[in-house]
Amino acid sequence: MLYCALSNEVPEEPVVSPVSGSVFEKRLIQRYVTEHGVDPTNGKELSLEQLIEMKDHPSKLKPPSSSSIPSILKTLQDEYDTTMLSSFSIKQMLQMTRHELSHGLYQHDAACRAIAKLSKEAIAAREALAALKPQIGAPTNIPQPALASDAGGMAMQPDQQAGITEDVIQKLQDKATVLTQERKRRGRSIPEDLSSQDTIKSFQMLASHPGLHSASVPGILALDIFGADTSKILTGGADKTATVFNKDTEQIVCILKGHSKKVTRVIYHPTEDMVMTASPDTTIRFWNVDTSQTTLLMRTHEAPVTGLSLHPTGDYLLSSSLDHCWAFSDIRTGLLLTKVSGLNSQPLTTAQFHPDGLIFGTGTADSQVKIWDLKEQSNVANFPGHTGIITAISFSENGYYLATAAEDSCVKLWDLRKLKNFKTLQLDESYEVKNICFDQSGTYLAVCGSDVRVYVCKQWVELKTFNDHTAAVNAVKFGKNAEFMASASMDRTLKLYGSK
Numbered sequence: 332m333l334y335c336a337l338s339n340e341v342p343e344e345p346v347v348s349p350v351s352g353s354v355f356e357k358r359l360i361q362r363y364v365t366e367h368g369v370d371p372t373n374g375k376e377l378s379l380e381q382l383i384e385m386k387d388h389p390s391k392l393k394p395p396s397s398s399s400i401p402s403i404l405k406t407l408q409d410e411y412d413t414t415m416l417s418s419f420s421i422k423q424m425l426q427m428t429r430h431e432l433s434h435g436l437y438q439h440d441a442a443c444r445a446i447a448k449l450s451k452e453a454i455a456a457r458e459a460l461a462a463l464k465p466q467i468g469a470p471t472n473i474p475q476p477a478l479a480s481d482a483g484g485m486a487m488q489p490d491q492q493a494g495i496t497e498d499v500i501q502k503l504q505d506k507a508t509v510l511t512q513e514r515k516r517r518g519r520s521i522p523e524d525l526s527s528q529d530t531i532k533s534f535q536m537l538a539s540h541p542g543l544h545s546a547s548v549p550g551i552l553a554l555d556i557f558g559a560d561t562s563k564i565l566t567g568g569a570d571k572t573a574t575v576f577n578k579d580t581e582q583i584v585c586i587l588k589g590h591s592k593k594v595t596r597v598i599y600h601p602t603e604d605m606v607m608t609a610s611p612d613t614t615i616r617f618w619n620v621d622t623s624q625t626t627l628l629m630r631t632h633e634a635p636v637t638g639l640s641l642h643p644t645g646d647y648l649l650s651s652s653l654d655h656c657w658a659f660s661d662i663r664t665g666l667l668l669t670k671v672s673g674l675n676s677q678p679l680t681t682a683q684f685h686p687d688g689l690i691f692g693t694g695t696a697d698s699q700v701k702i703w704d705l706k707e708q709s710n711v712a713n714f715p716g717h718t719g720i721i722t723a724i725s726f727s728e729n730g731y732y733l734a735t736a737a738e739d740s741c742v743k744l745w746d747l748r749k750l751k752n753f754k755t756l757q758l759d760e761s762y763e764v765k766n767i768c769f770d771q772s773g774t775y776l777a778v779c780g781s782d783v784r785v786y787v788c789k790q791w792v793e794l795k796t797f798n799d800h801t802a803a804v805n806a807v808k809f810g811k812n813a814e815f816m817a818s819a820s821m822d823r824t825l826k827l828y829g830s831k
Contacts, residue, residue, distance in 0.1 A: 344357055344384050344385060345357065345384075345385045346360060346382040346383060346384050346385060347382070347383040347385060348360065348370050348372070348377060348381070348382065348383075349381050349382075349383060350370040350373065350375045350376070350377050350381070351370045351372040351373050351375070353370070353372045354385070357382070357384070358412065359412055359415075359416070360382060361379060361382070362412065362416065363416060364377050364378065364379055364382075365379070366416075371419060491667075492667055492668065492669050492670055493661075493666045493667065493668050494668060494669065495659065495668050495669055495705075495706070495708070499647075499668065500706050502644060502646075503642070503644070503647075503688055503689060503705065503706065504689070504706075506642075506643050506644045506687075506688055507643075507687040507688055507689045510643060510686060510687050510688070511687060511730075514686075514728075514729070514730065521772065521774060522772050522812060524812045524814075525770075525772050525774060525812045525813055526812060526813040526814055526830075528787055528794055530830055531775065531785055531787075531794050531795055531813065532794055532795050533830050534785075534795055534797075534816065534828045534829055534830060535828065535829075535830075535831060536797065536799045536826055536827070536828055537815070537827045537828060537829050537831065538578070538581070538826070538827045539799070539824050539825070539826045539827075540576065540581070540824060540825045540826075540827075541822075541823050541824045542583075543566055543568070543574045543576055543583065543823075543825055544566070544568035544569070544570045544572065544574060544823060545568070545570035545572075546823065547570070548568070548569045548570040548571075548593075549569065549821065549822070549823040550568060550569035550593075550802075550805070550820075550821040550823060551566050551567070551568050551569075551805065551806070551819035551820060551821070551823060551824070551825060552567050552568060552569060552593060552594065552595050552805050552806070552819070553566065553567035553594060553595055553596050553597040553805065553806050553819070554566055554567075554597065554805075554806035554807070554808055554817060554818070554819040554825070555597050555598055555599040555606075555808060556599060556808050556809075556810060556817060557599045557601075557604075558599070558600075558601030558602065558811075559601065559602055559603075561810045561811045561814075561815075562577050562578050562579040562580075563575055563576070563577055563578075563584065563599070563620075564576045564577075564578055564817055564825065565597050565598075565599045565606050566597065566819055566825055567593075567594030567595060567596065567597040567608055568593065568594055569593045570593070571588070571590045571591065571592060571593055571594065571610075572586055572587060572588050572590070572594065573586075573587040573590075573594050573597055573606065573608045573618070574586050574587070575587070575606065575620055576825065578817075578827055584620065585620055585623040586623065587606070587608065587616075587618045587623060587625075589616055589625050589628075590608065590610040590612055590614065590616065591610070591612040592610045592611045592612040593610060593611065594608050594609070594610050595609060595610060595611065595635075595636075595637070596608065596609035596610075596636065596637070596638060596639040597609075597639075598639050598640075598641050598648075600641065600645060601641070601645060602645060603645070604619070604620040604621060605617060605618065605619060605620065605626070606618045606620060607639060607641070607648065607662070609636035609637075609638075609639050609650065610635070610636065611635035611636070612635075613630060613632050613633060613634060613635060613636060613652070614628060614629065614630055614636070615628075615629040615631060615636060615639070615648070615650060615660075616628055616629075617629075617662060627662070627665050629660060629665055629667075631650055631652075631658045631660060631667055631670065632650065632652035632654050632656065632658065633652070633654045634652050634653040634654035634678075635652060635653050636650055636651070636652050637651050637652055637653060637678075637679055637680050637681060637682075638650060638651035638652075638657075638679065638680070638681040638682030638683070638693070638694075639682070640682055640683045640684045640691065641662075641684070642684055642688050643684065643686065643687070643688040644688065646661065646662060646663055647659060647660065647661060647662065647668070648660050648662050649682050649683075649684055649691055650682065651679035651680070651681060651682035651693055652678075652679060653678040653679065653680075653696075654672075654678075655672045655676040655677065655678055655679065656670050656671060656672045656676075656679070657670070657671055657679060657682055657691075657693055657703070658670040658671075659705065669708055671703075671708050676695075677695040677696050677697045677699065678695065678696040679693050679694065679695055679696075680694045680695060680696055680720055680721050680722065681693065681694040681721060681722065681723055681724055682694075682724075683724050683725060683726060684726070685726050685730065686726055686727075686728055686730050687730060688705070689704070689705055689706065690702055690703060690704055690705060690711070691703055691705060692724045692726070692733060692735075693724075694720075694721025694722070694723070694724055694735065694737075695720075695721060696720050696721075698715070698716075698717040698718055698719060698720065698721065698737060698739075699713055699714070699715060699717075699721070700713065700714035700715075700717070700721060700724060700733075700735050700745075701713050701714075702714070702747075712750050714733070714735065714743075714745050714750075714752065716743055716752055717735065717737035717739050717741075717743065718737070718739040719737040719738030719739040720737060720738045721735060721736070721737045722736050722737055722738060722764055722765060722766070723735070723736045723764065723765070723766045723767045724736075724767075725767045725768050725769050725776075726769070727769045727773035727788065728769060728770075728771060728772055728773035729773045730747070731746060731747055731748060732744060732745070732746065732747070732769075732773070732788070733745040733747055734767050734769065734776055735767075736764035736766070736767050736778070737764070738763065738764075740757070740758045740759060740760055740761070740762045740763070740764070741755055741756060741757045741758060741764075742755070742756040742758070742764060742767060742776075742778055743755050743756075744756070744791065754791050756778070756786065756791065758778075758780075759781070761781070762780050762781050763780045763781065763803065764778060764779075764780045765779055765780045765803060765804060765805045765806070766778075766779050766780075766804075766805060766806050766807055767779075768807055768808055768809065769788075769809075770809035770812075770813045771809065771811065771812070771813075772812070772813070773788060774787065774788055774813070775787060775788065775794070775809065775813055776788055776791075777807045777808075777809065777816065778807075779804035779805070779806065779807040779818055780803065780804060781803065781804070782796055782797060782798045782800070782804065783796070783797040783800070783804055783807055783816070783818050783828075784796050784797075785816075797818070797826075797828060799826055800818065800820040800822050800824065800826065801820075801822045802820050802821035802822035803820060803821045804818050804819070804820045804821075805819055805820060805821065806818065806819045807819075810829075814829065815827055815828060815829035816828040816829070
């Protein structure tokens with residue numbers, strides 16, 4: 332009533348929409364129908380003629396002048412009406428966008444499921460094709476030697492597992508028995524010829540050799556020492572080659588070329604002049620040092636090989652890979668005896684045999700250290716605790732200790748009898764542990780990364796730190812009786828440490 336008195340204008344009568352049965356103010360519904368032609372409630376078609384008036388005001392007053400207060404109020408009312416209609420339209424658009432987005436998400440999920448199914452079928456097809464290869468044979472237009480390595484070696488691409496036979500198990504058990512008896516005979520006595528703690532503290536850099544690998548692709552990634560002749564040192568480089576170097580004569584014995592990618596793992600056979608190398612090119616190569624030729628090429632894995640360890644018998648090789656599997660192979664025949672992927676497996680980053688050879692450890696990309704029974708091919712223990720990718724593991728010669736390192740700037744020591752972590756060597760926060768290694772007696776532990784550090788076992792105190800490298804140190808090894816040490820780095824140098 333007050334509004335009518337001020338404006339001299341009768342309020343607009345309400346109207347009913349026969350399409351939805353809803354009641355609207357006549358001015359608002361007329362504007363909306365004129366613009367959209369539909370009922371705002373249910374979206375059905377509606378015309379102005381269909382609107383039903385609920386009241387009739389016979390008297391119509393003349394509109395006031397534009398300068399009057401009622402006119403100003405009407406203008407404000409019109410603005411308000413326009414705002415409400417715009418808000419309604421925006422809400423409708425929002426609802427429609429939400430529906431379209433929901434539909435798009437469902438389509439994306441369906442596409443992902445279809446891609447996963449197709450990928451699984453493709454993998455199954457490749458496996459089926461691989462199983463047919465031995466039956467198909469070599470292509471007639473390629474001579475058989477072309478399937479071997481470019482160095483003249485025999486190529487082995489096992490598609491089936493030969494299995495760990497009773498004869499192999501007996502051989503492994505006999506070797507473990509002999510090694511256990513020898514350890515008991517030695518007792519806890521330290522070898523007489525072993526370098527003392529004072530000697531280790533007096534170690535200095537004796538030599539630095541930068542010319543073993545290409546300068547255009549710098550970096551030495553792996554290192555091992557020949558057990559039968561500790562003057563020979565094997566290195567693997569980022570330049571796709573492995574090099575055998577004589578530290579006494581300071582001469583390169585041979586350069587081993589054949590891998591198509593960097594050489595990340597190397598092993599020098601402890602009693603024979605034979606070396607093994609592994610690479611992200613998924614292959615493992617066996618080399619004759621005298622001829623510098625590949626004698627055996629194994630394609631055991633389908634992803635980069637990340638770990639190599641030679642069994643104490645010297646006849647079998649353990650390998651790990653980012654394909655989530657570890658493999659046990661006969662190096663004399665090149666046969667794959669078994670290949671295992673654990674339950675809920677992760678990419679494997681390293682592997683090493685226990686000194687007795689009946690168990691071994693693997694590191695994973697999800698910070699787990701797993702212990703495996705070789706005869707049963709089963710995971711018998713897990714060591715959680717690290718917070719980064721496992722980079723290295725090393726068993727002590729006494730058979731009781733296991734050292735592990737990860738991308739969390741620490742080294743953990745584990746008691747294999749109690750299956751627990753009894754010591755953690757916390758390093759600098761920015762320290763990246765690349766490798767760890769016990770000496771042959773289990774008295775000292777070497778850690779390398781930003782530098783090279785030597786710890787004495789049992790007390791687990793640091794004896795010596797070497798800061799001679801100018802880049803990350805990737806590998807470190809003790810010589811016989813810890814008489815010397817060797818380290819390899821991304822600065823392309825092999826460095827030797829000892830007493831002058």
